[in-house]
Amino acid sequence: MQSYQALYYPFIHFKDEQWLKLAALYWDKIARIVPHDYPTADSDTVKALSPCIGTVRPDWVPPDFAQAFVDFLSQHGGRLRERYGLHLREQWPELGETERAPRAGGPSGNDRRLGYIFYEKIDNDVRRALDASGLASTDQRGERWVGMHPRLAWVYMTALAEQLAAHQGLCPLTDETRDHLALSSLSPERLAQALLDDVELVGTEPTPLEIESTLVSVAFKAVVPANLAELEPKKIMAFREKYPQERIAFQKAAADLLKGGEWLKSIDNPAVLEQRLRDEYDKHWNTRLQDLREQLRDCGIDAVLGCFNLKAVLPAGVAGAMAGLALHPVAAGAAGLAVGVMTTLRDKRKQAMGALRASPVSYLYRMEQDLAPKDLWGRVKHGTQRFALGI
Structure with a gap:
């Protein structure tokens, strides 16, 4: 049976609070990767939802994670430098607003062309290997933020989250619309495929978790229309506490609906995937709701x-x-x-x-009655x- 406790990545702070509200209605617990030496600056919404938000420390990852990354850099450092070396940063575009880290907690680096990772999330051996390969460096703000090409940062954080999630019995979950990579094997070959393959990975087939999350989002938005921004977090918490058995039954219904849905994985356009899941919702759940x-x-x-x-x-x-x-x-x-x-x-x-x-x-139905605007x-x-x- 799938665990309904999730691990949020790639950021420390939640980037999209409306996404978090939907996630809190579905997942039993949502953990996030928070370093020991990092003081969070959570919004009132996140604080109100704190009973269902947990913490995972980056140093809980098994030691072989760092060794696998060092081996990968040792084998492919030259090719990686040709594509992701910091000496090329002048050629890289600045990250758009939607691609940057959340504003909470303050800026994570000076260069808007780079992706930044808090130092505690990177093992010392990995940091030395990245630095030696010319792939990363600490920011001018100090030693706390390590800057690198955004794609390299994304692949690293995806791999870290998957390894932590696997060892904590959690499901890795993100609110980002970037490519969702399956890196659980953490082999140098898989990492090389993600970073060096000529095939563009954006738009590859979605993971089962991504499909399920999209389905749930479609269903929840259908019964709580145009109300998510105003929906008070304390009302969400009261709703969760009042109907835990109904939430469990709905989680099972979601899993059952997606059984045999292999055809959904062939859809490589997120908008098309959402529309097909909306069709499935109308055919199965909306009919049952009526x-x-x-x-x-x-x-x-x-x-x-x-x-x-x-x-x-x-x-x-x-x-x-x-x-x-x-x-x-x-x-x-x-x-x-x-x-x-x-x-x-x-x-x-x-x-x-x-x-x-x-x-x-x-x-x-309970959500429609309790949470929809009246x-x-x-x-x-x-x-x-x-x-x-x-x-």
Whole structure:
């Protein structure tokens, strides 16, 4: 069974807070690689989500990781220098705003053409080998940031994250749209393929984790439309704590939906992949979500919530007594009416809870009810639902 604890990379701070909110709704835990000597400068959003955010130290990586990189540099240092040597930096373009590290924590280096890695994330032997090959150097700001070609930095951080994740039982996860490389073998040949092959790796087939993350994003955005930026982190945390079993069921539903989806891996365009997953969502989950709404309407939820017409869900005798109560409260038997009403609503609640427990998309329904934006009438209906049926 797949672990639903993730390891974020390549940065220390989360780059996209809306991405983090979606991730927090799905993943049980999201760790990040934070060096011992680095003080984080988290936003209020990240602080509010801190109960589901963990820390992994870069020195937890096995020793053979550094040795594999040193061997790789020893074998391919000359060819790497021809492509990634710092003597060529004048020819490299500046990184765009979306390619740079998050602003939190301050700047990581002076040269906008370089990618920077905090010194604790690079073993001393690896740093010496990089420096000797002319592939990296510390920044003018001091010894804390090591600058190199952005692609070399990306491949190194991907490899580090995969090795740490493998030894911590985590899934490597990124909010970057750059190429997602499978480097788990960490062989010099695989690293050489990533950095020296003539085949451009951008746009290669997506990993299963990337496909799953895109599917989840499509599903969540469908039920919480245009509300993610305003969605309060504390509300996300309360939602997680309230519906852990529904989240587990939805995680399984996502894995089941993608079983046999090998054809998805052949899609090399992210926009096309998202559209195909949107089609899958509409065919499978959106249909089930509509069915769940119908089942809950059959339990009388809409009658109770939409027009406050209890007669639509109460037996004829009790409904008649309600009319009598309006004219002759005592004669109608108020106590008996109350028992009849409560018994009926209790039965309806059982039916509704049964439908929710049986549905693999109950988590989406809960999200739609709890997290989607509501007008005043929607809030009244939602509050009445909680009171009348207790769900």
